Amino acid sequence: MTAAALPATTRVAIVGAGPTGLALAVTLAGAGVDFVLLDRLAEGANTSRAGVVHARTLEVLDELGASAALVERGLVVERFRVRDGRRALAALDFGRLPTPHPYTLLVPQYDTEAVLLARLRELGGDVHRPYEVAKAEQDEDGVTLTMATGETLRAAYAVGADGMHSVVREAAGIGFTGSAYEQSFVLADVTMEWAPGRAEVALQFHAAGLVVIAPLPQDRYRVVATVDDAPREPDAAYVQRVLDERAPGQAKVTGLVWSSRFRVHHRVADSYRNGRLLLAGDAAHVHSPAGGQGMNTGIQDAFALGRALAEDRLDGYEAQRRPVAERVVAFTDRMTRIATTRNPLLRTARNLLLPVAGRVPAFRTRLTTELAELDYR
Template sequence: MSDRLPTTTDVLIVGAGPVGLTLAATLRQRGVDAVLVDRQAEGANTSRAAVVHARTLEVLETISVSDELVSRGIITPRFTVRDRDRALLTVDFDGLPTSYPYTLMVPQNVTEAVLLDRLHALGGQVHRPYELAEMTQDPNGVTATMSTGETIRARYAVGADGMHSKVREQAGIGFTGATYAESFVLADVRMDWDQRPDEVMLYFAPEGLVVVAPLPGGHYRIVATVNEAPEHPTLEDVQALLDSRGPAKRPAKVTEVVWSSRFRVHHRLADHYRADRIFLAGDAAHVHSPAGGQGMNTGIQDAVALGARLSSVLADGKPETDLDSYETDRRPVAAGVVAFTDRMTRVATLGHAPQRKVRNLFLRALNHIPAVHRTMAMRLSELSTDPTR
């Protein structure tokens, strides 16, 4: 049973994932009326994104959720790139110019729960299940029609509704890019793991990449590239990936698969982030490889940036031209992330032995250069996207 949808609002947000929740909370905190709708029933989302980087924790301070997130996650101050038992490149976040010199590992459903609690505290809510059917705009606002036939009128609308964004489609904004040939296995598991518990490990192997990262509750997140992933990877599937790509001297033993899925990865960027009174944020505007855990982080930062600009116009009386800076500032950031993660993915999935040998030698050489460590740490943490640094 759906709750009643308001008929008017300042900002309509479509999509109640981390990006939509962050934007709604940002607007509510600044005194702007916002209506957030989502087509899914509550609790339908699963633990997909699991990495929250330093820059994201910084911007989330503006809606007072960073401390709660940190208390519910696992602090990981190091990423390592490995070839079985040999470390090729180490990226330490210690010493970065931030109050959060680490990566936080926390499942997406927990991140969403923290953001939803904050939205409720600010007097907001998510209206479910409402699926957008049509969106039109005129010089004074946007009219959205839901699949139920109900309509809502807003001064502005934001698509935070993911890669297959209905808002982007209705706005007529192109989504340029392509799809990687490989598919990905994603699984949360319990396992006997005789490695560092506070480190994200990226294992390169001839068969492909596998990432192992700690999660709260004794779980581990496994991400791996395969030619054709099974729809629901089993314990045996995950064990085989770790046996062939993970540590050889102290191999992992998977004892339970808590949740698993497969997906294909695109690298795409919206041609524009704005079409008059309609805006895009998060995966509706950019999608890319999961390498480095950049996707949700870039989207949350989109939301805070857009929320600040919308509230400056709607609550503070600034000129509407201030909204132009959203695309100007945020689209180049996403373009850089798409390019960076694409390079990481292609380096990790080199198929020929001579290329892999050269890659490994190159990474080991880079590992001796302090400036490389800092550059990688700044890039992965997304602190490099802050122009004040």
């Protein structure tokens, strides 16, 4: 839609058209709830960022009518393998999980957004771009959103799906408790020759830090690594050096598609609602990318919030979803700290205990269920 198409009023204003905002819009459109979805960018992002869609999210997308199209675009992987250098420590198999989707789907975030947008348009909705929300003010009867251009939108409710630096969260006066990790993270999509192959996601431990290698469609790989001080835009040679250090002799990078450096926080909003202002996705929680659960948790937030808005039971939304965020943040924080410890004694203990625990079926089932977020139904 063009900028001129902004209506004067709506029931639900959604700020941010990433996966969370799109999933919320699809949920509302399917329920016949009037909404306006706003985004400050003139077009959707074309970088891949999140690359993992877990089983519980695919179950949600089943209900939204979007899973089949996404699976067609993605790469189905059933196994995660944990190593320290060349030494295998544990293997996690998703193939026996009690779900219609017993696997992890590897797919770039722009494909997830494209599928959700196509589904939204099938239902008669769209994104209003570019509209940057500069201010959100609520009263007893509704919320007034003021754009950077001075235009206004009146809504009964406004949802912040606008990321870690949420304008809606700030307007609501909701705290964002937590802190940042000391290390920076490198994210890169590359083409490469990778000895373990494309049938698994590899979590590589090393004294210098964690590196995760996941296959993506189009013969690409996603590389995520913790580093002390990464360059702003890591090049192929930098990614190769990280892999040579942490997975020696296993990788040969042949091309760089996209890369970024970022800092990671672990935070949860003090509440998910203040009156008519609500939060979902990264506006409500951010955490380590270990396990690939950020976008997944946000899409599940959106589905729960959309149903709560449609069924007029908003009081239950925070009670349902905030404990999930606390659990995901705590789980990914533990994973990150275990994977990145540089204490020689702790590394030795970890590498001795993981193979033992990994042979226990209950441990493997518990860990795969947690990663797949199936306990969050």
